Amino acid sequence: MSPTPRSGLGTNQEAVRRHNLGTLLRHVHQRGNSSRAELTKGMGLNRSTIAGLVAELESLGAVSHAEAVGTSRGAGRPSAGVRIAPDGPFVVAVDLGVDRVIVARVGLGGSVLQRAETIVAGSEAWQVGSTVAGLVREVVADAPTTSPMVGVGISVPGMVRRTDGLIRLAPNLDWHDVSFGGIVLAALGVDVPVSLANDADLGALSEHERGAGVGVSDLIYISGNVGVGAGVISGGHRLEGAGGYAGEIGHLRFNPAGRPCHCGNLGCWETEVGAHAIADAIRCPADKVPQLDEVLDGYAKAPRELRGIGSAIGQGLASIVNVFNPQVVVMGGYFDAMYRLVRAEIDQGLADRALPAAFESVSLAAPALGRDSVLLGAAEMAFEPLFIDPVTALGSAIQDVRARLAG
Amino acid sequence: MSPTPRSGLGTNQEAVRRHNLGTLLRHVHQRGNSSRAELTKGMGLNRSTIAGLVAELESLGAVSHAEAVGTSRGAGRPSAGVRIAPDGPFVVAVDLGVDRVIVARVGLGGSVLQRAETIVAGSEAWQVGSTVAGLVREVVADAPTTSPMVGVGISVPGMVRRTDGLIRLAPNLDWHDVSFGGIVLAALGVDVPVSLANDADLGALSEHERGAGVGVSDLIYISGNVGVGAGVISGGHRLEGAGGYAGEIGHLRFNPAGRPCHCGNLGCWETEVGAHAIADAIRCPADKVPQLDEVLDGYAKAPRELRGIGSAIGQGLASIVNVFNPQVVVMGGYFDAMYRLVRAEIDQGLADRALPAAFESVSLAAPALGRDSVLLGAAEMAFEPLFIDPVTALGSAIQDVRARLAG
DNA sequence: CCTCATTTGTTGTCTGAGTGAACGCTCATC
DNA sequence: GATGAGCGTTCACTCAGACAACAAATGAGG
Known part of the structure; x- marks a missing residue:
């Protein structure tokens, strides 16, 4: 219409x-x-x-x-x-984490048909690409030969250039300007549509499509991995920005008298509410920072040290709510656990600092898709061409994937 | 397609x-x-x-x-x-300022056919509505009788609810929950489509359509009136937010040890770069704050006191650039003058604090439409239904406006 | 000045996508 | 078991855009 x-x-x-x-x-x-x-x-x-x-x-x-x-x-x-259709089209979704990779074969309807996961050993891009290719072969192993593979969607914990999917910077992988899509394709030996995007953007996508934000046209997914980022859906559209780097809320100015951030500034929000800040507060060893969400899940009650961080989360969210005026903010990554633990402080910080008009229509929510938000978002992204033009997308999909990925 | x-x-x-x-x-x-x-x-x-x-x-x-x-x-x-068509459809655009109102009849192509302006005397909404109605009658006086009036677009220096155009809060007019569209219609005695929106949003709209951001799908218009706001175009779409209040960048946290803001917080960006802060710095009397842009235009060279504010503008813009990743930032209102005066400081502040990926693709620009950005944006908004469905829009347009507004 | 290639307006025919009405099928309700 | 409601199926219909053929209007070149 x-x-x-x-x-x-x-x-x-x-x-x-x-x-x-x-x-x-x-x-x-x-x-x-x-x-x-x-x-x-x-x-x-x-x-x-x-x-x-x-x-x-x-x-x-x-x-x-x-x-x-x-x-x-x-x-x-x-x-x-x-x-x-049981033997209908599917996509392969890849959730590239800081310390592990999850790969899944996802069918229409967002159903995970097969999944594989592994710890990432080397951090060189070609090594990771080879690992991913192996996992992809695993998850397509049981696919019906008549099922076409529409594409591969890859979630990246970093900045992805939207024009070509180049990974400009993934700080926690220490990758700069890596063409990871090409690496994976080369390792697979086939040519399929590959799309990459930032993890927070994809979390927002899936929570919008089939999670805590169904029917909500303005939502934000706050991603708490090692870094802090946001995926924004506004008016039903992904907020991408000119280069695709929109949503870098971790580097909002929060406390100019604060600690130095790896970006070169002082007191970015991430220095107060990022994984390292939280880990420091609860004396969690540095090597466990990538699993901070699980560490936090171990607490039944919030230790006192987390309360101040809760306030900082709420106050930072206030800026975000003022700027974007979302209807729902989904607390992704370790923010999910934090919201369970220090909900009162977060709510209070937000209520104190947000403008009334923006505050009254916003609510915070846990990710309805749990830890699969980002993975399923990668699948949604890979499916997208199918909903723009099914005939063309299925025409360029590859048939009999098992055989063609055998090598 | x-x-x-x-x-x-x-x-x-x-x-x-x-x-x-x-x-x-x-x-x-x-x-x-x-x-x-x-x-x-x-x-x-x-x-x-x-x-x-x-x-x-x-x-x-x-x-x-x-x-x-x-x-x-x-x-x-x-x-x-x-x-x-010379006697084709037109709209009436209203730029509601803090101390003055501009009304214009605008034709297709964005041409201002007639304009009228006056100082706003009383600040009661019904008084302003009556004034606006009078100006509307002025600007349609020479309209051909066969020219249909498609609608009225009103720019408001405050927060406008997008569902119904209610003015939730216009701090510098001291208006709360005012249905200004209805007031103007009642004063005019006709029923035409009226749309209202925030001034910064409309500045972004017109600069995107026919100003400094033609062909740019990601731009931000920074509005420096008495308050500080932003209009955001992302991916070619207006960023509205759930209620329509998106873009409130004036209340981004900037210096938590700073001055109290009227919103209740400490050290909002607006307290450092808002009109009152600038007026204080250059010892401009408070009653001239609404005309701060003209005051600043009087300076050939930047007084030393403005340099720090320039840095604060640049540093605040860095947060905005990080979050939105725009291609162009249009410096509206008094920011235009400030950018002329302390360009070096603003550029430096931005360069220091913005993330490289976002910084490399952004450029600051003066509003190509000058002080008419907001006015023309109101016209663009009013024209919008015409481009969605010309037949329906022209069907509900009113004919022979002069006669029907005579009363 | 004439011819030619080029680009566009005009006209009539064709294709194809969605509509709408008539009819038959299958269910719940009484 | 009769009835009404909702849905699938079929077929003729409408209409928007595509396409091809022809006419018209220009610039370039001889």
């Missing part, structure tokens, strides 16, 4: 079909299995049009027919079910 | 026509007078389709034919000109 005003391009009817096909598939992806009646209402199109679209997606192998699915509610002939 | 993925709705061919008609008109609005050949290239549609669209817009009275417009460049038959 409302095509983008910004592209400046006109719409022809080929584009209409693409859009409707993609939108239909997106609906199925979001709701999981659905029915044609639901889709008719959801898309505002005619019954017969929906029938045609579903038929085309069936012939593409993306969805399959299901007789009279679920419990019928009310009178009338039950609507035909539209099910995600 | 690429309809919005977010709306979730399907596209039917009625919507296609609406979109193409609107997009075509938007092109004409942006480029000013154009030619059918240009539009064919710009929209990626067929020649004959463009011809049909132009014909429909002509019959709607929005554009008119022009034979062989401009200088022909190269061989071939010269393309028919598509001109903005």
